[in-house]
Amino acid sequence: KQEVTQIPAALSVPEGENLVLNCSFTDSAIYNLQWFRQDPGKGLTSLLLIQSSQREQTSGRLNASLDKSSGRSTLYIAASQPGDSATYLCAVKSRAGNTGKLIFGQGTTLQVKP
Amino acid sequence: NAGVTQTPKFQVLKTGQSMTLQCAQDMNHEYMSWYRQDPGMGLRLIHYSVGAGITDQGEVPNGYNVSRSTTEDFPLRLLSAAPSQTSVYFCASGPSGSLYFGPGTRLTVL
Numbered sequence: 001k002q003e004v005t006q007i008p009a010a011l012s013v014p015e016g017e018n019l020v021l022n023c024s025f026t027d028s029a030i031y032n033l034q035w036f037r038q039d040p041g042k043g044l045t046s047l048l049l050i051q052s053s054q055r056e057q058t059s060g061r062l063n064a065s066l067d068k069s070s071g072r073s074t075l076y077i078a079a080s081q082p083g084d085s086a087t088y089l090c091a092v093k094s095r096a097g098n099t100g101k102l103i104f105g106q107g108t109t110l111q112v113k114p
Numbered sequence: 115n116a117g118v119t120q121t122p123k124f125q126v127l128k129t130g131q132s133m134t135l136q137c138a139q140d141m142n143h144e145y146m147s148w149y150r151q152d153p154g155m156g157l158r159l160i161h162y163s164v165g166a167g168i169t170d171q172g173e174v175p176n177g178y179n180v181s182r183s184t185t186e187d188f189p190l191r192l193l194s195a196a197p198s199q200t201s202v203y204f205c206a207s208g209p210s211g212s213l214y215f216g217p218g219t220r221l222t223v224l
Contacts, residue, residue, distance in 0.1 A: 034212065043118075043204055043215035044157075089157070091213075101172065102213060104157040 002027045002094055006105035013080055014113050021075040021108045023090035028068045031093045035064050035075050038087045038107070047088075048075070080112045116140050118216035120205050126222045127195040135190040135219050137205030145208055146188040147172070148180065150201040151218075157204070163188055195223045 003026045013019050023033070032051045036044040048057045048064040050073070056065040063076040073090055087109045091102040121136045139146065147162035159172030163182040177199060179191040188207075192199060200223045205216040 036215075041218075043217045044206075044213075046212060046214070049212055091157075101159055101162070106154070106156040 002030075002092060002103045004090060004092055004103050004105040006088075006090060006108050008108060009106065010109045010111075012111040012113065015080060015082060017080050017112075018076070018078050019080055019110070021077070021088050021110070023073040023075070023105055025071045025073075025092050025103075027094065028071050029094065030068065031095050033064075033066055033073050034091050034093070034102070035062075035073075036089045036091065038089060040086075044089065077110075080110075082112045082114050085110055085112050118205055118207055118214050120203075120216035120219050122219060123217065124220050126224065127192075128224050129196060131195050132191070132193050133195065135192075135203055135205075135221075137188045137190065137216060138186050139188075139205075139207040139214070140186065141207065141214065142185060143207035143209060143214075144185065146182070147206050147213075148178070148188070148190045149204045149206065150174065151204060152201050160190065160203075192221075195221075197223045199223050 005024045007022050030052055034049045035047045037047050038044045050057050050066045061078040066073045087107045089107040091104045093102050118139045144165045148160040149157045151157050158174045160178050161180040163169045166182050166185050169180050182188055203219045206213040208214050
């Protein structure tokens with residue numbers, strides 16, 4: 001059974017710092033991995049999607065990497081800003097097609113202090 | 115595009131009452147799903163649908179019913195609400211591989 005873990009559960013950093021959020025999964029046979037952002041009281045917004053054949057994806061100050069063999073993904077946030085404060089979740093999809101389900105980690109809550 | 119919409123945003127029920135959470139999407143996605151989010155448990159899949167007339171169970175389906183009569187709509191029904199169903203419910207839709215989430219419905223069962 002696929003399990004997804006995110007460590008740490010919470011993180012507080014000063015503005016401007018570069019930071020890394022971690023996601024690990026137990027079954028390396030994944031189809032893709034997705035990083036989401038969730039603001040308090042809101043739904044989830046997709047940030048980056050990495051296919052199993054890819055090593056990384058970048059969007060602005062965000063860079064996500066994927067190492068399937070070790071069952072790990074990282075989300076790198078450069079030059080953090082108070083607006084980056086949110087909960088970040090990773091989710092893995094184990095197979096292609098519409099029947100493949102997303103398995104979520106419990107998230108890392110990030111606070112960026114001005 | 116409105117994306118994925120959910121109604122209501124908040125709901126309080128008494129034990130044993132029934133209700134339907136509404137979900138609609140205007141992106142012509144075949145895949146739609148319902149998740150619940152609980153502290154310490156993360157997001158868990160309740161039911162999903164791969165197209166009109168086709169539904170299947172997720173990880174935590176007990177106490178919930180779904181149907182999919184159109185591509186756009188995917189309502190979630192609670193037939194007899196229980197306090198254990200107090201949660202935040204998210205509807206999501208997407209093409210294969212990606213998901214778009216609605217804003218959620220916060221449900222409290224007393």
